[in-house]
Amino acid sequence: MPIKLISWNVNGIRACMGKGCLEYFTAMEADFFCLQETKLQAGQIELDLPGYQQFWNYAVKKGYSGTAIFAKHTPQSVRYGIGLPQHDTEGRVVALEYADFWLVNVYTPNSQPELARLSYRMEWEDAFFDYLQSLNQQKPVILCGDLNVAHQEIDLKNPSSNRRNAGFTDEERAKLSRLLDAGYTDTYRYFYPDKTDAYTWWSYMMKARERNTGWRIDYFVVASALINRMVDAEIHSHVHGSDHCPIALILRP
Numbered sequence: 706m707p708i709k710l711i712s713w714n715v716n717g718i719r720a721c722m723g724k725g726c727l728e729y730f731t732a733m734e735a736d737f738f739c740l741q742e743t744k745l746q747a748g749q750i751e752l753d754l755p756g757y758q759q760f761w762n763y764a765v766k767k768g769y770s771g772t773a774i775f776a777k778h779t780p781q782s783v784r785y786g787i788g789l790p791q792h793d794t795e796g797r798v799v800a801l802e803y804a805d806f807w808l809v810n811v812y813t814p815n816s817q818p819e820l821a822r823l824s825y826r827m828e829w830e831d832a833f834f835d836y837l838q839s840l841n842q843q844k845p846v847i848l849c850g851d852l853n854v855a856h857q858e859i860d861l862k863n864p865s866s867n868r869r870n871a872g873f874t875d876e877e878r879a880k881l882s883r884l885l886d887a888g889y890t891d892t893y894r895y896f897y898p899d900k901t902d903a904y905t906w907w908s909y910m911m912k913a914r915e916r917n918t919g920w921r922i923d924y925f926v927v928a929s930a931l932i933n934r935m936v937d938a939e940i941h942s943h944v945h946g947s948d949h950c951p952i953a954l955i956l957r958p
Contacts, residue, residue, distance in 0.1 A: 707936055708956040709735040712810070712849035712923060714906070714949035717744040718773075724946035730754070735953070736777045739799075741812035741851045743771035762786065764796035771796040772850070774810050778803065787836040792829055800840065806931065807840045811850040816871035823876065830880040838887070845928035848889070851906075851949065852924050856881050856891065859901055860921040872922060884926065892925040892938040892954055903940055906949045914948075925954040 711733055715721040718740060730738060738757075746763050757775040762785045764770040780801035786793030800809045811833070816823040840846050854877040858864035867873045885891060897903065904919025913919065925938060936955040944950050 706958065708737075708958060709733070710737045710739065710808070710847070710849065710925065710954045710956070711735045711951050712739040712741070712925060712953075713951035714741040714812070714851040714923060714947060716742050716947040716949060717768075719745060719750055721946045722750075726944075726946040727752075729944055729946070729951070730775075733953075737808060738775040739808070739810035739849050740773045740775075741771075741810070743773050743796075744768050745771060760785075760799050760801065762796040762799045765794045769795065770812055772799050772810050772812050774799050774801055774808065776801060776808075787833060789832055792832055798833075798836075802844075806844055806928075807846045809837065809840065809846055809848045809850075811848065811852070813851060813853040815853050816874065816877065818871065820869070820871060820874065823871070823874065827876060827880070830877075834880070834884060834887075837884070841888075841928050845930040846889070847928075847931065847954070848926040849924065849952075849954070851922060852881065852926075853922055854878060854881050855920045855922055856894075859899075860904075862902075862904070862918045862920070872920060888929045889926045890929060890932055892927055892935060893921070893940065893952070895932070895935065896938050904942065905940055905952055909948055923949055923952050925952060927954075931956070 754775055756777055759775050760783055761773045782802040784800040786798050797812045800807055814826050814829050816826045837846055853872055855861040855873050902917055904921050905923035907914035907919040934957045939953040941951040
């Protein structure tokens with residue numbers, strides 16, 4: 706049986722649960738669900754997901770950030786955060802270790818309007834890159850999540866007018882290029898290198914989703930050792946419940 710992985714920025718899991726995302730979870734029967742921006746604290750939700758183990762990383766700040774992985778398979782080890790106190794208060798990373806890969810779920814910091822947090826974002830990118838490389842020396846990494854960057858002009862509707870906006874700065878794009886140059890693969894572009902209008906996030910403003918004025922900022926990125934196991938990468942843009950849609954990666958066992 707193929708291994709199915711789903712990643713989704715749910716923009717508040719409690720709100721998403723009220724918009725049908727539990728039905729989506731049930732229908733997909735994936736091996737792994739990786740969620741970003743869960744926006745809750747421990748004990749604020751009880752999810753009954755038979756057959757899944759739940760791994761939550763909460764932000765210190767209430768109602769902010771947060772990640773989770775729901776897994777059908779028991780990991781060999783679990784890591785929360787990247788091991789650096791200055792980067793680990795916002796609940797941005799959960800990593801599960803298995804016999805033949807690391808699964809890393811991340812919610813990358815947003816550079817914010819007027820690039821107020823771009824300098825911090827650059828510090829985070831360097832620290833997170835080092836963290837991924839340390840894991841990848843042990844076994845191949847599957848990275849997924851909201852990376853908060855559209856890598857190339859094909860990855861957003863209006864590249865020229867967004868050139869210096871958060872998520873499409875030269876600095877942010879260069880950090881993703883560095884990762885890909887270090888031996889990782891953007892799985893969606895591996896299968897669909899020229900596909901246009903393929904987005905994973907739409908603003909709530911100006912009927913952006915209806916008009917498909919979007920950005921592709923959610924990714925599965927895998928270490929090169931796993932390329933021969935990839936079957937397909939998918940964008941489930943028909944699924945609502947958040948301003949992001951789910952994405953999927955299918956692997957051979």
